[in-house]
Amino acid sequence: MKLAKVQPIVLVGGSNTWGIRNTFHSLLAILTTFLVISFIYIKQDNGTQLSSSSPPQEHEEMIDASQDDDTHHNNVSSSKCDLFNGKWVFxxxxxxxxxxxxxxxxxxxLACEKFGRKDLSYQNWRWKPNHCDLPRFxxxxxxxxxxNKRLVFVGDSLNRGQWVSMVCLLHTSLSSSTHTSMHNTANASLNIWKVKEYNATIEHYWAPLLVESNSDDPVHHRVIERTVRVNAIEKHARYWTHADFIVFNTYLWWRRPLMNVLWGTFGDPNGVYKKVEMLRVYEMALRTWSDWLEVHVNRNKTQLFFVSMSPTHERAEExxxxxxxxxxxxxxxxTEEGYWGKGSDPKMMKVVENVVEDLKTRGLNVEILNITQLSEYRKEAHPSIYRKQWEPLxxxxxxxxxxxxxxxxWCLPxxxxxxxxxxxxxxxxx
Known part of the structure; x- marks a missing residue:
């Protein structure tokens, strides 16, 4: 900034007192003016620097992974942020x-590398939502x-894979001195991983159709005819009634045109069996599930999530x-944007959306984690032959x-x- 030119002061009358006083006042005025102008200049300069270092509006909606407080994480609720639409970034x-x-x-x-897979680039992809970033785990x-809380995953083997992922995400970050344990109960249907120092448990409960079925045994569930009791869920639900966070899924086990429905009890000769179109049975089961949630869930304690269908990639011609x-x-x-394979059923997803929306009208919130589209692109990320189920291939x-x-x-990681x-x-x- 260019300062105004200061005129020289001429002393008149030699040692005249008034001249000296006038000169002193003039010097003081000049000094004051200079300090004020300098202060304004410094303030403007600092303001320019602050403005240039401030993030643009779009960046204000992005999540800085170095922050971990609750205020920071609320950034994902921006109206422009859609966690489920975006792109994969290597x-x-x-x-x-x-x-x-x-x-x-x-x-x-799920341990594909352990069982011989050599191409490991499937491990190096990060999901980038539109207009925001996922917070760093x-x-x-x-x-x-x-x-002092319970996080419970309830559902089938895809849900179990997400549970294993969560356990590994947490376990590999703990110090060697941290005490953890794994045990199962409920005839091995409920697996519980506990971190003692936090009194926290991350659990998986095997209920592939959510309601009671003849596929409920966690090991021996390969049956020719699948039968469900669409109005019976308490057998399972009593194990997750008091959880703080519950993550549900159910999809793959329903993939057949017709389902056997049993009104009565398994083994009861008076039970009534009937074949019903699958989509109708699916809705009936989810209505039983939603009615149970409405009555039994503590709305001030428990957060509920439903993971949408996990896509399959069994037909390469697609x-x-x-x-x-x-x-x-x-x-x-x-790489085809919006790719949707035949392994995912939009009608079943619509049933889930309708049931969840109905629950919300009854004052109970369930968040749908819509992982279907983002997972559709990942045909290269399955175990293929690089795995062991009961016995190695x-x-x-x-x-x-x-x-x-x-x-x-899906392979893990x-x-x-x-x-x-x-x-x-x-x-x-x-």
Missing amino acids: DNKSYPLYKDKECKFMSDQ NATALLERLR WGADKGDNCYKETEMI TQKQIQDPNSYADCIH GVPDVWNEILYAYLFQQ
Whole structure:
């Protein structure tokens, strides 16, 4: 800033007192003017620097992963932020969030690297929602959130995979001195992982159809005819009644045109069996589930989530590959925007949305974690032949991937970790 030119002072009358006083006052005025102008200049300069370092409006909606307080996490509630629409970004510096060999609770069904998979780039993809970022997963912050609480995953093997992912995300971040334990109960249907220092449990309850069925045994559930009791849920629900956070799913076990419905009790000769169109039975079961929630859930304590259908990639012709092939040997994701395979059923998703919306009108909030579309792109992220379920695949089975490749579940680390990052954002948003 250019200062005004100051005129020289001329002393008149030599040692005249008035002249000296006048000169002193003039010097004081000049000094004061200079200080004021300098202060204004400094303030303007600092204001310019502050303005240039402030993030633009769009960035104000993004989440700084270094922040972990609740105020920070509320950024994901911005009206422009859609956690479920976005793109996958390759990030081999931050991802994977853990190594499968470091997690002693890893499931062999999902440990693809352990069982011979060499191309591991599926581990290095980060989900980038539109107009915001997912918060960086912070195990310590989450365990503080879960102190003296229960986080329970309820559903099928996809839900169990998300539970394993959550356990590994937390376990691999703990110090070696932290005491953890794993045990099961309810005839092995309920698996409980506990972090003693936080008195926090992360649990999985096996209920693939949510309501009672002939597939409820966590090990022996391969049946030719699947039968459900659509009005019976208490057998399962009593194990998660008092949980603080419950994450539900149910989808894959319903994929058949007709379902056997039983009115009565299994083994009761007076029970009434009837084949009903699957979509109708699905809705009936979810209505039983929602009615139970309305009556039994403590609305001041429990947060509820429903994970949408997990897509499958069993038909390679759907993404332009050879007919008869599947996800085996796939190393790149699908790049077609909005891709939707035949393994996902929009009608079933609509049923879930309707039931959840009806619950909200009754004053009970259930958040739908809509992971379907973002997972549709990830055809390369399934275990394929690189897994063990009950027994390792035989050499003959490995050589027949069109019959034995698992294109339903997901390798870990991988896609379910992103589902948990989204869940993490919701837990802190609340």
